[in-house]
Amino acid sequence: NAGVTQTPKFRILKIGQSMTLQCTQDMNHNYMYWYRQDPGMGLKLIYYSVGAGITDKGEVPNGYNVSRSTTEDFPLRLELAAPSQTSVYFCASSYSAPTGVYNEQFFGPGTRLTVL
């Protein structure tokens, strides 16, 4: 049981390049999330998904796209990289049942992205 895995761990992009950050979870969680973490700013939600085929914007979605074709995978796409997207990106997942208590999120190890 690997939990939440993210690839790559590090990446340097040039302005205008595109890339996809990969995220996979093996816990059969229905909810998945993408956050960015900037120094002193905590975590900001970029996009989230409540199940395969369903995605929605978070607090800071501009410049990003996501898809959720399977329960396990939730890739994050940067189409035209900008220096403002230099950050550490975290993927997370959780299980939410129709009723009952809220369940905590499990986080991947992160991808450190630099845009030059």
Add this chain to the structure above:
Amino acid sequence: AQSVTQPDIHITVSEGASLELRCNYSYGATPYLFWYVQSPGQGLQLLLKYFSGDTLVQGIKGFEAEFKRSQSSFNLRKPSVHWSDAAEYFCAVVLNRDDKIIFGKGTRLHILP
């Protein structure tokens, strides 16, 4: 607006000393409350959570937190810190199970030998 405040950006304590990290939230109702820890270069790991019931919650690694409704606080404590506790700590809240989690900006803990 709903918010989570961690008033201390950095805290330094000596190894073996006690620790308290502060967290306040601004919601009308009692939210779900969490503390996460992030070691350098790692993702976030859940330390403990409060949903209801006993207001003193025990977590992993010897941490505990106390929910105080009157103060809208959920402070994290540890009686004796270890050098391995050096990390960044995030308080987080969820107003209800259909809402998004909101994180505080974090408190970085430094341990003196």
